[in-house]
Amino acid sequence: MIHHSCDGCKRLIDPSQALRYVVRMEIYAATDVNNTDESDDDRDHLAEIQDILEQMDDSESEAIGGEVYQQLRFDLCPQCREKFLSNPISREAVTQLDFSQN
Ligand SMILES: [Zn+2]
Incomplete structure (x- = not known):
């Protein structure tokens, strides 16, 4: 049986106890497409990036590719999901909604 642990708090997520997110x-x-003649708004940006990566040689693409495109995946427990949603990019000063004032 596969056990998943939360990437936020490192606790095991027991599927019978909690949902895993x-x-x-x-x-x-981001590529700026406004300076091209073609008005192909539905152009596949991902394919475009993959083209860029393919054009680079392998030793370079690993270093540069990470800066051009990265995909991350995390498993989260319900508590860490809430935390993540409230501050997805780890802003230092999080604007707290304080309903006791005003
Ligand atoms: Zn967690």
Whole structure:
């Protein structure tokens, strides 16, 4: 039986006790398409990035490729899911909603 542990708090997620949440993130370099003549809005940016990666030689693409495109995947317990949703990019100053004021 496969046990998953939470990538946030490292606790084991017991499927009979709690739901496991999968977070998938794609981070890729934004390409500015406005300076081309073609108005192909539905162009596949991912394919474009893969083309860039294929054009680079292997030793380079590993280092540069990580900066152009990264995909991350995390398993989270319900508590860490809540935490993640409240601050997905780990902002240092999180704006707290304080309903006791105003
Ligand atoms: Zn957790």
